[in-house]
Amino acid sequence: MHSLPVFLRLEGRAVILTGNGDAAEAKRRLLERAGARIVCEDDPESRIAIVSDGDEATAGRLRARGVLVNATDNPALCDFTLPAIVDRDPVLIAIGTGGASAGLAKALRQRLEAILPAGLGALAQALFAGRAAIRARWPDASDRRRAIDAGLRPGGIIxxxxxxxAGAVPAWLEGTVDRESRLVVIRLASPDPDDLTLRWARLLGEADHIYHAADVPATILDRARADATRTVADAPPALPAKGLCLWLCLG
Structure with missing residues (x-):
């Protein structure tokens, strides 16, 4: 991973924007959408800058002051890059290529724009508004996570x-969650995570406990939830833990 993706809250914060022309105006519109206060190069408060013309001298001066810089079309001078954005407020999906190809990022954004429903943001807001009810309905964190996973999975009620x-959230809150143990065996075709099927990738993202042979590579285990329990074993467990459990082995 060449960069750490982050979302910056810029509302009311000073951001330096330099350069002129169409590129500068595009960056200005983006910063204004994020609520930033756009300032000139000599502003002492700002710690973030966009050099819209990629000027090496300007970027160098700003970086020497400790300002984090994005220099358009000059990846070597960039401390951060600006992704292509799919906006379903409050859901934001950022697509970056580390400066390798803005065109590729744009093409991917257009594909996702066509796929993701307009109501995605409304669902996020409904789940946020229902946090207290969700915690009351499923006080146990594991039960709560399983209920959320079940609701959000393909074909689920939400x-x-x-x-x-979004309109189905109340009905989902009235539903039940499966608390029984369930063991799914996954015999991996290869150690390459790109060979995971869509179903296997989904199960890795949902599993509570992962039992795996010692030769299963970390690149595959990294596809699992960060809080899923991992156990190295020689064979599938006779009595798996509660919830969704996976047994992973090669071949």
Whole structure:
């Protein structure tokens, strides 16, 4: 991973913007959408700058002051890059290529724009508004996570790809969650994570406990939830832990 993706809250904060022309205006519109206060190069408060013309001298002066710089079309001078953005406020999806190809990032954004429903933001807001009810309905954190996973999975009652998912949140809150142990065996075709099927990738993202042979590579285990329990074993467990458990082995 060449960069750490982050989302910066810029509301009311000073951001330096230098350069002129169409590129500068595009960056200005983006910063204004984020609520930033756009300032000139000599502003002492700002710690972030966009050099819209990629000027090496300007970028060098700012970086020497400890300002984090994005220099358009000059990746070597960039402390951060600006991704292509799919905006379903409050859901934001950022697509970056580390400066390798803005065109590729744009093409991917356009594909995702066509796929993701307009109501995705409304679903996020409904889940945020229902946090207290969700905690009351499922006080146990593991039960709560399983209920959320079940609701959001493909075909689930609040599947985010459904246009009416936000309106289904009350019905989802009235549902039940499976607390029984369930063991799924995954025999990996290869140690390459790109060979995971869509179903296996989804199960890795949902599993509570992962039992795996010692030769299963970290690149595959990294596809699992960060808080999933991992256990190295020689064989599938006779009595798996509660919730969704996976047994991973090669071949």
């Amino acid at each position: 599947d985010p790809m459904k246009d009416d998912a």
